Amino acid sequence: MSANFDSSTQRTFTLTARLLSALHLDGPLFAGLLAICATGLGIIYSAAGEDLGMFLRQGGRVALAITALIVFAQVPPRFLRMIAPWLYGTGLVLLLIVMGVGDIGKGAQRWLDLGFVRFQPAEIMKIAMPLFCAWYLHERPLPPSFLSLVVLGVAIIVPTIIIMEQPDLGTAMLVAVSGALVILLAGLQFRYIFGIGALVLGSVPVLWNFFMHDYQRQRVLTFLNPQSDPLGSGYHIIQSQIAIGSGGVFGKGYMNGSQAQLEFLPERSTDFIFAVIGEEWGLIGLTTLLLLYLFVIARGLYMAATAQDTFARLVAGSLSATFFVYVFVNTGMVTGLLPVVGVPLPLVSYGGTSMVTLMAGFGILMAVHTRRSLRSREL
């Protein structure tokens, strides 16, 4: 209305802001996510050996994931809270069905085929778990009582064990972590945290001596010293460290990574894509990517901190922190800080299912955050 706003840049800016606001999207978070996805696409093209087919397929998945984000951002938080227990129940039932039906198609035990679409019920759990835990704690006084902890403990452990049996250790861990983070953020007393920590540490020697098979012990020992098994699982680690290390500060240049391009590096477009970036873009490329991740996580945590009810806070906090765990487990594995667990680099690794789930989660995060501003304005 005023002459001050009539420069065209200003108008574009306002237009974008209004569009984002109308779609319940958070501008900075959205921009960060798009930047990560774009980086991922660029790397896939190189890591896949300039395979245009793979590039286009991954592009399609990114588009689908962005759509999922926008769709989930439209869901009112109150509705989400209402359906949280039902979503959790459905996910659990589907997991049980997959466990029963999966025997027919050996090796494909994670997938449920509905005829028109195939999906992994474990992915639903990645969303349903934090929603359910947040829903459960929303009405109850915090910090959570002992009874609540027991109920939530069971609610987390049961699906985790089913997914572990599929077997998909990576997803099982992420589902468990997303639930546990809700409880931690809800203000779980430190005496419980330390108690559970001590319990876990204490059970290690018992597990080691009485419950683990020789080959499982061997696997743990291989992680502690990958050089002891350079032809088996140690091979991945050794090759990925050579790739990253030889990238140096500036990298060998896009599509010039000899480790990756000469197929020394295994699983280079999926779990080990971080090493490809390190080889081709060097320390600068990796640091930039890590800063992008850090920005997204920080923005997520900020949105959680400014949310106005318990449910919104817990959901937003858990989703952001789980995303961090995702990033750290993958990058830690590729750089040799953590054991080899099959977790992809979020939003970058080739493959679609987890990307759609992740972006849907960010959609929920935005829904929770933008509705808050609406409500405060109404008040």
Next chain:
Amino acid sequence: MNRTRRIKDQHAESRVFARRTVIAGVVVAVCFAVLIGRLTYLQVMRYDYFADLSQGNRIRIEPIPPNRGLILDRNGVALATNQPTYQLELIREQVPDVDRTLQGLVDIGLLQPDDIARLHRVIRARRSFEAIPVRLQLTEEELARFAVRRQDFPGVEIQPRLTRFYPAGGSAVHALGYVAAISEEDKTRIEEADYAGTTLIGKLGIEGTYEAELHGKSGFQQILVNAQGRRVDRLGLTVPELARKEPTAGNDLLLTLDTKLQKVAEAALGTHRGAVVALDPSNGDVLALASTPAFDPNVFTRGLAVGEYNALVTDVDRPLLNRALRGTYPPGSTVKPLFALAALEYGVVTPQHTEFCPGRWSSPGYGRVRRDWKPEGHGTVDMRKAIATSCDVYFFDIARLMGIDRMATFVSRFGLGSPTGIDIDGERSGIVPSTEWKKRAYRQKEQQIWFPGDTISVGIGQGQMLTTPLQLAHAISTIASRGQRFQPRLVKGIRDSLTGQVRELPPTSLPPAQIADPAGWDVAIGGMIDVANAPYGTARGAAARAPYLIAGKSGTAQVFSVASNERIRKAGELAERLRDHALFVAFAPADVPMPKIVVAVIVENAPGGGSAFAAPIARKLLDAYLLTPEELAAQEAKRQPAPVATTRGD
């Protein structure tokens, strides 16, 4: 609600949550700092090292195969060792054209054209940087032939390797087994990482069954290779630290076999088809296990051409068949001592019971008239004499009195009809016929019926009864030790390759074969002593001038079917293969509570009966085991002029 309900305090909760979010933020920041620190370490501090590794100069990981454990006989004589040989290895990523290279190796005569398809499959299945053996055990001449053309074959190298070597060739091959190239089927049984660099795996016998002990664990070393794939020692000016893990050699096995005795057994069998098993009745040790004809296991380690292998498999004499464990033969009269014990156990006769043998036998309902092996008959015999003379008529009659099922139950206690459990794979069960067995063995109703006449045939070890030489030796060992039974075993100790300590394996005892009146043993053993020593014994020549007391039993097994083997067409050979099998079982010394050795001998289609042909073989083993070298020499000298007393009988 029985408790005071806590009230939700939104502000307090919000404060707690904010604090927790801050903690989360700090954790995130610390983790990212650690990550970036790690990246700095890898990409800045160790950049030179990794850059060198990735640029042309690369580290290759080379497996070091472990030395296979040795196999030694009971006196420490080596039966299987490792010998250095040279082999050709190919590394795919360094070969410009695999097809041309393989064809080139065929052209200079180092590969057979038949090998190419198989090698292609192997090469495709392995990683591109792995060294794949394409030709094992090069001769000196082949080595030279390759060496002069080496520049034509980039990526193909001569490598020294240790290969299995059997110093005694085909001796004891059926106990030892052999090693050969790892097959697809083998790969399902092993952890492939443990076999990186190993090309041979145990098949059959000790080598196969004790593979896990013998193999050991692979080691590895990192080696530096230049862009051409040749090994180099340094990267520019630096000598990088290269990891190396020594392999763990396999454990050595100490066998129960006595090489000297084994060779006596093999020499005595000579060119005949047959088997010899010698056991120590006090612990189940297998002292000798021979099966003829044998084959040279060394040919398998160098890789057999298709033609050579087919020749072995289709040989009419079936050298690959382990007759001692897998050959099943009617035991003939050698089971008579067992049925004698059974008759006493079930009380159908007493040891003093006598029967008149007219040389023929019949009984209403038991079918045709049966003839004794001695047409004029043995006259009046009691149990001991019936064993000594191998009187068929006596055993026809006690078989009639016992009935087949009681006979079957009794001999099963001595291990017949089921594997003895020897510690190598592939043993057959043999057959102890019974009414129950016939129902299981035949599909059609009319074939399932047990006829009384069948019982009579089994009474003298014929009919459908089948035993392996090992089972026979085990059953006789049980008589010799008066009921004690041990699982036959070939391995008595394992020497740990790391500590050098020998772990002695205790003998495995089996449920003893007990009889109600232990006096029965004296009758059975007495009969067997008379076989070899009494003037009317069927094998009285076998014990001639022996300085120790021999107990034995001869047997003849009728060959009823050879028609199945079509390759035997020539009339002369047909006649030879229709001849009966000769059997002899023996133990000595027979006048002590625990004899030292039990022997079972089977000679297929022998030119004479059990006592004439198999008994002298058994005697040679007993002499070799029980006599000192001087005694043995003296015995030989005495025997030279005089032929072994001719004995007749079954």
